[in-house]
Amino acid sequence: MWTGYAAAVGGMVVYGVASVLQAYAARRATGPRVVVHPFYLAGLVGDGVAFVLSVVALATLPLFVVQSLLAGSLAVTVLLALPVLHLRPTRRDVVAVGVVTVGLLLVSASAAAESTRTPPAWFSTVMVVVAGVVVVASVLLYSRGTSVAVAVCAGLGFSLAALGARAVHLGEGHWHELPGEPMTWVVVVGGGLGALMYARSLERGDVGPATAALWVVEVVVPGAVGVAVLGDAVRPGWEAAAVMGVIAAVAGCVVLAHSPAQA
Structure with a gap:
């Protein structure tokens, strides 16, 4: 379980550094020169490393813990933007970082042991159908959708990737069988769609609302x-703490999404 926490925290930090x-x-x-700049390419590599770390974390931690910790990358971005981008933090940013930190501590402390439940037989089919629906919705919204609506599609894409990665882990297949697993392709499609739609949402509107919608x-x-x-389960007696932790983490991330550092 501690390996999962280390991987999730590592993913959070790497995502923040990549941004x-x-x-x-x-x-x-x-x-176009931006996308071939060495630092931009290093950021893309960082995104890939962070995603791999999140998959490792999902092997032993509940999804609500891993996703909340990854959202904490917004706080990492704000803190690193101070010395690197020479941005001055606002009082709201400082408070939000504190709220996110407390929320993540509560979420992490409330996690129960790893689940051993096998996904229901219908889960793969539903995931594939939902992935198809999200793809169709994304195609329809790509040209005319608002920034927030497109960001919601991006969030759903990344959600599919996280759920698919968790379901693949819960299966009993070997690595060489992964290409034949429906969940493997849900991860690929969801991750690619999430990246594409998030980039599009930033083209169509401000970074704050789009990033907030994505992480919520x-x-x-x-x-x-x-x-x-x-x-996924919560430690007995920690249900209220888990809910409060998620709410605090999400609320703090919504505030941090509007920080100048995210732009």
Whole structure:
């Protein structure tokens, strides 16, 4: 279980560092040159490493814990933006970082042992159908949807990736069988769709509302499904603390999403 916590915290930190690296590159290049800037490419590598760490964390931790910790990357971004991007923190940012920290501590302390429940037989089918619905919705919203609506699709895409990664872990297949697993393709499609739609949401509106919508969906949806379907559990007597922790983490992340550091 401690390996899972280390991986989740590592993913949180790496995601935050990657965001700052990409922002640093955007300040030193324009147009297409941004995406080939060494710091931007390093940020993309960081995103990949963070995703792998999140998959490792899902092997031993409930989804609501992993997703909440990953959302804490917004706090990491704000803290790193101070010395790297020379941004001055607002009092609201400082308070929000504290609220997120307390929320994540409560969430982490409330997690029960790893679930051994096998996903229901219908879970894979439902996931594939939902993935198809989200893809269709994304296609329809890509050109005309508002920034927040597109960001919600991005959050659903990343939620599918997290749920798929958890379901693959709960299966009994070997690594060489993964290409034939429906959940493997849900992870690929969900992750790719999430990245594409989040980028599109930033094109169509301000970073704050889009990022807030993304993380609210990405924390709440997988966490709820994990508890309701996949057997994620809370330590006895810690139910209220878990709920308060998730609410605090999400609320703090919504505030931090509007910080100048995220832009």
